[in-house]
Amino acid sequence: MSDTERSIQVLLVDDEENILKSLQRLLMEEEFELHTASSAEQGIATLKELDNVGLIISDQRMPGMNGSEFLQYCREAVPDAPRILLTGYSDISATIDAINKGGAYRYISKPWNDAELIQTIRDAVRQYALLMENRRLNEIVRQQNEELQEWNRNLKGRVLEQTTAIRQKNEELHVLLKRVKEDYDEIIAVFSGLVEMHGGKLRQHSRNVAELSVNAARELGISGNDLETIRIAALLHDIGEIGIPERILALDRDAMNADELKQYQQHPIRGQVAIDTIEGLRAAGLFIRHHHENLDGSGFPDRLAGDEIPLGARIIAFADHIDKASETCRGDIADQALIKSGFVVGTQLDPSLQKVFRKVAPYTYFSMGAEEKELVEVELDPKELKEGMFLSRDVSSASGILLLGRGVALDVTKLAAIRRNYELDAPPHGVFVMVSR
Structure with missing residues (x-):
């Protein structure tokens, strides 16, 4: 009382x-x-x-x-x-x-x-x-101040604990997201490799198209999610070819009969449908659908013309044409492929992109001109590989699964992947790389 x-x-x-x-x-x-x-x-x-x-x-x-x-x-x-x-x-x-x-x-x-x-x-x-x-009243205030100070001390402790826990969760989430992103990229790469294997392509067509497309897009000021969408669409632009008989894919379009041409011209639609169930890939699916549209409206599947064709699809179409042209080029591959592509600029390809691709194409085709004379191809055991070496041929498992494509620069991660592949499913030969004379 x-x-x-x-x-x-x-x-x-x-x-x-x-x-x-x-x-x-x-x-x-x-x-x-x-x-x-x-x-x-x-x-x-x-x-x-x-x-x-x-x-x-x-x-x-x-x-x-x-x-x-x-x-x-x-x-x-x-x-x-x-x-x-x-x-x-x-x-x-x-x-x-x-x-x-x-x-x-x-x-x-x-x-x-x-x-x-x-x-x-x-x-x-x-x-x-x-x-x-x-x-x-002073005593009440004193007690309440002591309680408040104790509460503040406890609060600081709780806040510190929660902050530490949140930081740890964020770090775990960052690691998890990084792993998910890496797995996601690997899955895209595997799909891309399956397309190349299905089409009988012995080189890294999809990755070349992706590299050309991304570099060109960067030059145009495209970045962030839009750039990533172009990269994925370029890697998967031919995914719709899976399911089309290989004998048809081996033919030039001019040599296809009406039924064969109809099947082939469905592959951009099939490619869009194949990834449309994944919401994050729908934007890429639109570029895949329209990468065979021509600037003059003579392409397929929707006969779009000019600016009706999405910019991402126009970039991929240009890169696709350059890389296909490069298959028969020797020496200065980039320059020769650009000359061949120039014949269809304005009808099939967007002329506003020609200057950009002239700038970025040489970076994709490294074995050209003087550089080609200074490098030789050698076959090495996976244990002999070193960081910085370039693959001169695709690296595949004995069962035919593509691991890495020609032209890739080796780093610690890629070296570990190659060595593990040779432990699990080794092909009957070593790894072919370019080295200085």
């Missing part, structure tokens, strides 16, 4: 019985408990039994210990209780002592005015009550 909830005790000390009775009658209606003592010594004894003393009133002239001395004792015993001295007009020195030594709140001269005395007593008790209430 707090001090403000308990009854406030008031002590009256006077050696005159009639004065004590007079004060008791005067204060009998007040809201505090009144106690009396007829001497300072009795008052000290009474104080020891009381709790929550809110006011002490003492006469100055008493036998033994006088009022000033008694109030001085009370100042030490109950420092929070206001103290009032009853004194006569002639006791000025005693009054000064009561104020200076006893810390008296007020002094009241005898005889007193009842109304003034009651108001003085009420003010003193109210002052004590306010002091106790203020102390109680």
Whole structure:
């Protein structure tokens, strides 16, 4: 129970019985408990039994210990209780002592005015009550501050723990996403390799088209997801050929009969349909569908013309034409392939892309001109391979699954993949690479 909830005790000390009775009658209606003592010594004894003393009133002239001395004792015993001295007009020195030594709140001269005395007593008790209430509230604030500080310390700890946990989860998620991206790229590469194997292509056509397309797109300022869409579409642009008989794919279009040509011209649609169920590949599917459209509207499957053909499809079509032309080129492959492609620029291919491909094509066909004279092809055991070497031939398993294509530069990851492939399903020969003479 707090001090403000308990009854406030008031002590009256006077050696005159009639004065004590007079004060008791005067204060009998007040809201505090009144106690009396007829001497300072009795008052000290009474104080020891009381709790929550809110006011002490003492006469100055008493036998033994006088009022000033008694109030001085009370100042030490109950420092929070206001103290009032009853004194006569002639006791000025005693009054000064009561104020200076006893810390008296007020002094009241005898005889007193009842109304003034009651108001003085009420003010003193109210002052004590306010002091106790203020102390109680301060204690509550102190406790709450301690609780708040403890809560803040715990909060900091929890926040730190959660931040650490979130950081760890983010790192795990980053690793997982990286792995998913790597797996995703590997799956795309495998599909691309299957297309080449199905079509009887002994070189990395899809990857060449993808490299040409990505480099050209970068030159045009394409980046981010749009660039990735072009890369995937270029790698999978012929995926619709799977399911078409190989004898048809081996024919030139001019040599196909009507039924064979109809089957062949369905492969862009089949390619789009094959990946359309994967929402993330639908944009790439649109480029796959239209990579055989011609600028003059004579292409297939939808006979789109000019800007009706998506830019990504026009880029892939140009890259596809260059790489197919390069199959019969020798020496400066890039330059010769670009010359051959130039014959259909404006009818089949977009002329606005010609300058871009002239810039990027030489980077795809590394074995040309002077460089070709400085490099020779050698067959090495997988253990003899080193970082930085270029593959001169495709690397496939004994069962015919394409692992890496010609022209790829070897790094730590690719070296590990080749060596593992040779442990699991080794072909009857080593790995062919280009090395300096």
